[in-house]
Each structure stands twice: as C-alpha cells, then as structure tokens.
Amino acid sequence: MEELTGEKTYTKYSKGEFIFKEGTRPFGIFCLNSGKVKLVKAGEDGRNHILRLHRQGDLLGYRSLFSETGYNASAIALEECHICFIPRELFLKFIKEDSDLAFELLKMLSDDLKRADTHLTNLAQKPVRERAAEALIFIQETYGFTEDKKTIDAIFTREDIANIVGTATETIIRVLSDFNKEGAVMLKGKKIIIPDIQELKRIANSFD
Numbered sequence: 001m002e003e004l005t006g007e008k009t010y011t012k013y014s015k016g017e018f019i020f021k022e023g024t025r026p027f028g029i030f031c032l033n034s035g036k037v038k039l040v041k042a043g044e045d046g047r048n049h050i051l052r053l054h055r056q057g058d059l060l061g062y063r064s065l066f067s068e069t070g071y072n073a074s075a076i077a078l079e080e081c082h083i084c085f086i087p088r089e090l091f092l093k094f095i096k097e098d099s100d101l102a103f104e105l106l107k108m109l110s111d112d113l114k115r116a117d118t119h120l121t122n123l124a125q126k127p128v129r130e131r132a133a134e135a136l137i138f139i140q141e142t143y144g145f146t147e148d149k150k151t152i153d154a155i156f157t158r159e160d161i162a163n164i165v166g167t168a169t170e171t172i173i174r175v176l177s178d179f180n181k182e183g184a185v186m187l188k189g190k191k192i193i194i195p196d197i198q199e200l201k202r203i204a205n206s207f208d
Helices: 002-007 062-067 088-097 099-125 128-143 158-165 169-182 197-204
Strands: 009-013 018-020 028-034 037-042 048-054 074-077 081-087 186-188 191-193
Touching (some): 028 062, 028 088, 062 088, 062 099, 081 088, 088 099, 128 197
16 A cells, blocks of 8 residues: 555546547556546447446556557546546556455456447347436446435436437437436436336336
8 A cells, every 4th residue: 555655646637538548558547536437439430439437436447458558448527536547567566466456357357348248239139218218227327316316416418328328419319308208207407317217127128
C-alpha cells in the first residue's frame, strides 16, 4: 500500500471528458473512485456503441494492458469523476506477487467475455423493444435507484440508450414513448422511473 500510495495519481474528469481514447497506447490502469463512466467503441456505421458501464470501485483499461495493444474502446465520463491512475509496471508487479489479485482479474475478464457474448446474441436475436427494456434494466442494475426506489440513479441521453441497444436514437425515443404510455416506465425529462421492474423484465423476456 505504501508503494501504491507513492506512485498512483488522482485526476478529476468533467462530464463528457475522455479518460482514455480508443486506439491509444495504455500506460497503466484507472480506478474509478467516484462517478460514472461509459466504455464506447466507434462502429463501422459511424455510430458509437456503448459496450459497458462503470461505477465507483471499477477498474478501467486492464484488458488492453494485458494484450499490449491500443485501447479497444474509449472511456468517457458520464458525470464528474475522480479517478486514480496506477502505472503499468507497478500494477504488473502486484499481479506477479499476489496470486489472489491475479485470480480476481481472471474472473473479471471471464465476466467481460460472458457479457459480450450475451450482448451479441441479443443483438442478433431479440427485437428492439426487448433490447430497449433490457438496456434500462442493465442501467438500473449498474447504478441502482435513488431513494424513492423507482428512479434510476443515472442520467442517460436517448442517444446513449440507443448506443447500448444498437439502434437509431429516433427508434429509442419511440420505444420509450410506448413504454411510458403502457406504464412500464415514467419519463421526467432525462430521468427514467421504473414503477415495476418485474414488468420491464417481462417485456425484455429476461428473468433470473
């Protein structure tokens, strides 16, 4: 811990600011101390695709660190974030010396691959309506509810939601409007309220 404290640095990022950019070389890993971050990849269709969402305590950029290639995606702050940076050499040293840390990273990589496989399967097989409901559940499970236990504790633009679903922004606007009319969600500006999460899971055809 003393070695880490002496080497790591802290940086504040504003909403919309890049933490790292796709294709650039990684020099270490980032730990999200506070705030919310989206991991975005540019698609061949010209649209951005949100691959993952990160919250307090998450590590960013570790996959590219191991592959020794440029970042596969860009990390962008969804709100003001405080992030610490650990140099590559120091982090790899910790992994070599701590088998428990190495095992935890293997579990994280395995979970990433599982989520990627599920996402690709859903994009290929599920209609937009189900994928949109699933995206809202994904956001809620990542960031939780506010104190009212119904409002998602994160602000996402319609474009962001479309980039998770893999469709046009206009389509998401229409689908969310349908959900609102049906009572599956309530829309208050950019805030999204979910009165009954089980109903949204029914629409997504996704149950535990």
